[in-house]
Amino acid sequence: MSNLPEVVNYLENTFQREIKALHIQDESAGYFAGFPAGLNSLLKQVLHRQGIQSLYSHQREAFEAISRGEDAVVVSRTASGKTLSFLLPILNEYMSATAPFGVLLLYPTKALSRDQEGTLGSLLRAAMANQKLGTFDGDTPREERRNIQRTADFVITNPDMLHSGILPNHNRSWKSFLARLRYIVVDEVHTYRGAFGSHVSNVFRRLVRTCEIHGSRPVFICSSATVGNPAEHVEALFHRPFRVIDQDGAPSPRRDVYFVNPPLMQSHGLTPYRKGPTSITIPLIRAASRQNVRTICFCRARQEVERLYRAVVDGHPELTTKVQPYRGGLLPNERRKLERAMFEGSLNTIITTNALELGIDIGDLDFCILTGHPGSVASFWQQAGRVGRKGKRAVVVFVARDTPIDQYLVNHPEFITSAPIEEAWLSAxxxxxxxxxxxxxxxxxxxxxxxxxxxxxxxxxxxxxxxxxxxxxxxxxxxxxxxxxxxxxxxxxxGMTDYNVEIYCDSTVIGEIDPIGARGSLYKDAIYQHLGQRYMSMDLDLDKKLCRVEKVNVDYFTEAVWENRIEMTGIEEEKSLRQAEIRFGYVHVNKQPKLYKKIRDRSYENIGYGPITLPAFEYDTTGFSLLPPPHWKSAVDAIDKRYMAAALYGMRYLLRHSAPSLCMADINDIETDVALKTESNAHQPAHGMQDIPASSIESWKSALYLYDAHEGGVGYAEKIFDKIEEALGLCRRIIDECECGTGCPSCVPPLPPGVEGEELEDLLIESNAAVACTHSLLLALLEGRVVSPEVRLLSRPRQxxxxxxxxxxxxxxxxxxxxxxxxxxxxxxxxxx
Amino acid sequence: MIRQSLLHLPGIGPKRAIALQQAGMDDWRLILTQPPPAKMGAGTWARVMTAVERCEQALAFNDLHFLVKTIAKRDHWRILAEYFDQASYFDIETSGLDYDSYITTIACYHKGNLHTFVRGRNLDDFLDLLDEVKLLVSFCGSTFDVPRIESAFHIPRIPCPHIDLRWVCYYEQLAGGLKLIEERMSIHRPPDLQGVDGHEAVLLWHLWENQGDRRALETLVRYCSADTISLKLITARLVTGNGCSLPEMPDIDKELPFNSIAMVSQAGPEAFQNPVMGAANPGDAPDHESEQSGESFDSKAFRRLQQSRHQRRETYPGF
CATH class of the missing domain: 1.10.10 (Arc Repressor Mutant, subunit A)
Incomplete structure (x- = not known):
């Protein structure tokens, strides 16, 4: 029996002052429609047996569109019967077809496809086609592969396997399947965006081409979570028009969304600090788990999941049987074990990353905690949508972190509740x-x-x-x-790397991680956490793709400090914004993990550091540089030479945290950096600068950089470059509306990360220079308020x-x-x- | 001869084919002009006539693609008889039989000239030669050489029709591999190539590639070439053995055992298009006397070859 009201009481009483807003999403009864006339009686019986007496309106609409042979995209929330909406018409046709045809079902991840195999199986059994279903992915054993290639009509796979396993062998093993392929079902199509989406779009081009070679013209059916531009998105992905079915007919339960902001505290230092989200999430998780409320808590990073789990069960060993962490990087059988335990109810709380954002079935949930903004409004609702069952209230708690975008959200719930959902985009x-x-x-x-x-x-x-x-x-x-x-x-x-580093302890592999992640989290002496246990990295061998770890019991975790060096190697487009030069072009990045910090649990004290000796990671990408307006620069330089640097570092922090929300990117998709050049060495062209015309080198001085964290550049920075005024406007609003006044991580921290040089540090620590200078720069950029005529002479004429x-x-x-x-x-x- | 191919015609199986033969109707032209024989319905006959008309048309236009595709395998020797002068014979050697092995050498006996292609030098030029080929003949090519060519050059299919001599031989009760068939036909290779087989070809390639052994490469190319010449000899014997006189037998003396120098001299030293061989220094060309070697086939080598072919069957389709 769930005791959700008790947990809500606890939340409202304990965190009365921290709750900033409550948004109630009303219950909706849903829209229903009868079974379509052409529905096979056998299928009808199965539906009746499962207690389904009618269809949701969108399922019916999808049935009709798909039966007409249209390419269709069904936009609806999680748990709204998406699977049925595409499977029903396909099965209906399959059962009456004279010759069996092929259906390709694509899921973005292996975990999801394994999960869906079970769901599909029950319906396929009705069509007596469950023998014809196979999952073809990296985990499929060799013998089974051949069997699937020969006999399966319904093939579940993922884009990666399609790309590297199916398409290259289309002329051999897959010939007959591709020749009779009639439907391609693409689930969770909103995940195919950005760099990944652009890749997948090209894979689909290849698929369509191979189908054409084998004489088939399959119909595409997609399902998507809510995005701002479903029609445009699927069209960009598949290069053809789609019929959009976005009237979600499924009933939704009432959802109460609490926006909670941890309090500001006065510390020994000069500036106040905000308590971390764990000050709210830990007691909430404990309370919910004790009340046996089925809870899911989303964190932003894998190691954050492990840390939160440790903190929750610390001193409460009885909770270890009820609460478990779940994240990417776990081995598949561990993940499946957790999914099953959660589904069966032996666990009641799961702490996870966005690994559970997609529709893996872990049973109904009632209570959802979001630690920090997941990066996009679409993702927010996707995660919040994991909770709620028919006729019951569900509760979502958003706990803000001390970052600009989180703070903006907690103070502007309307940004989440009524603002348009971001547009997914990709560039094939x-x-x-x-x-x-x-x-x-x-x-x-x-x-x-x-x-x-x-x-x-x-x-x-x-x-x-x-x-x-x-x-x-x-x-x-x-x-x-x-x-x-x-x-x-x-x-x-x-992504950039095509292999994983295996993490092993005493000859047992306990997890895997990509090599870039390994550089940043498995350097020698790093603390790696796995299902609550701490390990220390003893030996990371990037050539052998292995990392040996040993169990340790310590009360700290480690964090790498990276040093980035970047060079603009060519300019593609320039524009000026109130005399500030903004240049978009090619960027060479040199990412070097320099040292690591040991940070104590709970108190987050810095208790020491050590060096990292790993080779740098270098890549080329695209990005833009922003040079402050010269007149503003000279005006502030006249007061203090350090002000400009302060403003640039402040802007760097703000943009990094706020700009991803403009292009449905994750914070890890973009990077920002500041290059400070003193006047004297500004004339020496840096290495790799030969592409820049000599005339511009003189003006290539201190600048702010924003670039894609993907090799080759995939367009995030370009999108932000196009929307630069909007991005700067958002930055300005965040500063204007922050309650701190002296600078804090919610707007611009007094000492933004990356600052080097004692003089500058001294200035920043002792004043609100960072936020004040950033604000001044923003005003100059947005309104051009500092205008001095003599500065104009320095500005280079536009080409x-x-x-x-x-x-x-x-x-x-x-x-x-x-x-x-x-x-x-x-x-x-x-x-x- | 080709007009006596009947087995591909609709409704005609071995029995009816014999019946037609006995009735003296085993020629396309007769089928088109004579009334249907007994026990053949008008409908069947009409279908047969349509098919024959199409074949006649193909023959008139030398549409070898159509003829090879249509005429039954059992009758393929008839195509070879008809188009003997247009056939080009080819063989490839690879670096092994694994999925990641590659083609090392290609030899093609085309219009009286021997063309050889070596990886790293001119392998891609084979595609240009292939464009000139009217009819390609190989041994075991339908499962090995041709798919290998297609996947190595990433082309969906070779541009010319192809006949696999293995099956032509098979229907003449000749099976067991190229070397065994040669033996049964008393075709003898030059002594220095007697022990060489597919397996040794792999070793020879590695000798050349890893140690720069020019003689190894030379032997490999000659071995590969010998295979193609052998194909032509076998084809000629099959065709004449079936009672067809070949329009001309320019370079093959039925009485003499296999003699590759004869072929090479016929083609001229420049026929060796491989820069390693001949072309650079014609005097370097393999110097072997036309020796009548009565030696029987190296049975060990033969068994090895058999084995390797067997392995090939096992590994190839799965990769």
């Missing part, structure tokens, strides 16, 4: 990404000069680039792949490009980007082989 024609997929496509089947699947001029130009470096060679009317390797192997859809036509400029830009991307990829290939 991103040169860097496209140049990786065209060789794969050519490897699968020679390319024609014009491919219907690859529309647009980018394709033709990319083929030209690839022919130039002999990756493709003309053959008859085609271009065939000329190299002997297996191009799909070198292309990773999910005139008015004569060349728009198209040529675009073409030149595209060709430049393709060249860059090709160069990066060649380097990468050399590294790999």
């Amino acid at each position: 024609d991103n040169p860097y990404i496209m140049l990786q997929h065209i060789p794969c496509a050519a490897h699968e089947h020679p390319l024609r000069a014009a491919e219907p699947a690859f529309q647009g001029q980018a394709y033709a130009m990319a083929v030209e680039v690839l022919t130039g470096d002999k990756t493709l060679v003309p053959y008859h009317d085609w271009y065939r792949y000329a190299l002997a390797d297996y191009p799909a192997r070198g292309v990773n859809l999910r 005139q490009t008015g004569i060349t036509s728009e198209v040529d400029e675009e073409t030149a830009k595209l060709s430049e980007r393709l060249k860059r991307a090709s160069h990066i990829l060649k380097d990468k290939r050399e590294r790999l082989h």
Whole structure:
């Protein structure tokens, strides 16, 4: 029996002052529709047996659209019967079809596809097709693979497997399946956005092309959580128009969303600090677990999950059987064990990352805690939507962290509750990404000069680039792949690295992590937490892809301090915002973990540090630099030379935390940095600067950088560059509305991270310089309020490009980007082989 | 000869084919002009006539793609008889039989010239040659050489029709591999190539690649070439053995055992298009006397070859 009201009472009484807002999402009864007339009687019986007497309106609408053979996207919340809405029409057709056809079901993660196999199985049994269902992913044993290739009509897989396992073998093992493929179901389509989405979009282009070769024209059916632009998004992903079904007919329970802000405390220092979210979440989780309320708590990072779990059970050993952490990086069987325990109810509380944001079935939940903003409004609702069951109230608690965007949200609940949901975007024609997929496509089947699947001029130009470096060679009317390797192997859809480092303790593998993550969290002496146990990294071998850890019992955790060095190696576009130069272009990044800090549990005291001796991680990407307006600069320089640096570091912190919300990016998708150049060395061109015309070097001084944290650049920085005024406006509002007045992590901390130099530190620590200077800079940028005529003389005249036509400029830009991307990829290939 | 191919015609199986033969109707032209024989309905006959018309058309236009695809495997030797002068014979060697092995050498006996292609030098040029080929003949090519070519060059299919001599031999009761068939036909290779087989070809390649052994590469190329010449000899014997006289037998003397130098000299030293061989220094060309080698086939080598072919069958389809 759930005692949710007791937990709510506890919440309201204990944290009366911390609760900033309560938003009540009303219950809705839902819209229902009868079974469609054409529904197979056998299926009808199964539905009746499962207690389903009618369909939700969106299910009915989807049934009709899919039965008409339209490409459709169903936009609805979690637990609104999405699976049924696409499976019912497909099964209905399958049962009356004269010859069995193929259905490809794509889920974004392996965990989700395994989970869905069970769900689909029960309906397929009704259609007597459960023998025809198979999951084909990296975990599928070899014998089973062949069986699936030969006999399965319903194949569950993920985009990565499609990319590297199915498409390259389309002419052999998958020929018959692809030839009779009629439906491609793409679940959770909103996850295919940004860099990942751009990759997946190209994989779909290849899929459509191979289907065409084998003579099939499959229909696409997608389901999506709420995003701002579902139609536009799926169209960008699949390059075809879709019918959007977004009238969600499922009933939703009442949801109370509490916005909680931990209190500001006066410390020994000069500035007040805000208590961490754990001051709220730990007692709440304990209370909920004791009351046996089914609870899910979302954290932002894997190690944060482990820390919170340790803190919750610390001193309360009886909770260890009821509360468990669940995150990516656990081994699949551990994850499944936890899912099952939660589903069966032997666990009642699970602490997790966004790994559980997607529809893995762990049973109904009643209480949800969000530690910090998950990065986007869409994600917020996706996580909040995990709780609630028919006719019962569900409670969501958002606990703000001490970061600008969290604080903005807790003070502006309307940003979450009524603002438009972000638009998901992707760019399939991103040169860097496209140049990786065209060789794969050519490897699968020679390319024609014009491919219907690859529309647009980018394709033709990319083929030209690839022919130039002999990756493709003309053959008859085609271009065939000329190299002997297996191009799909070198292309990773999910990031820069294509392998994982295995973490082992006493010859048992306990987890895995990507090599970039390993650099930042498994350096020698780092503390690694796994299911509540602490381990110390003894030996990280990036070449062997292994890391040995040993159990330790310590009361601290470690955090790496990175040093980034960046260089702008070429400029693509410039604009000026009230005389501030903003340049978008190519950036070379050198990321070096420098040292680690030991931080004590609970008190978060810094109790020591040590060096990290690992090679730097280097990559090329795209980003923009922002140079403060010269007149503002000279005005503040006249007062104190350090003010400008203070403003830049402040802006860096603010932008890093707030800008991702403008492009549905995660905070880890972008990086910001400050380069301080004194006047004297500003004239020496830095290494790699040869692309910048000599005239601009003089003005290339102290600047703020914002760039994509993905190799090749995938467009986040470009999006922010386009919306720069909006981004700066958001920064300004955050400062204006912060209650601290002297600077705090919620707006601009007095000592923003990354500051170097004693003089500057002295200034910042002892004053509110960071926030004040940042504010002044923002005013200059947004309103141009500091105007001094003599400054104008320093400003460089804008380059005139008015004569060349728009198209040529675009073409030149595209060709430049393709060249860059090709160069990066060649380097990468050399590294790999 | 090709007009006597009947087995591919609709409704005609071995029995009816024999019946037609006995009735003296075993020629497309007769089928088109004569009334249907007994026990054949008008409908069946009409379908047969349509099919024959299509074949005649293909023959008129030399549409070898259609003929190879349509005519039954058992009758493929008839295509070879008809188009003997247009056939090109080819063979490949690879670096092994694993999934990541690659093609090392290709030899193609085309229009009286021997063309060889070596990885790292001119392998890709084979595709240009392939565009000139009217009819490609190989041994075991349908499961090995041709798919290998297609996947190595990333092309969906080779541009020319292809006949696998293995099956042509099979229907002539000749099975057991190329070397065994050679033996039964008393075709003898030059002595220095007698022990070489598919397995040794792999070793030879590694000798060349790892140690730069030019002689190893030379032997490999000659071995590969010998296979293609052997294909032509076998084809000629099969065709003549079936009672067809070949229009011309320019380079093959039925009485003489296999003699590759004859072929090479026929083609001229420049036929060796491999830069390692001949072309650079014609005097370097393999110097072997036309020796009548009565030696029987190295049975060990033969068994090894058999084994490797067996392995190939096991590993190839799965990769």
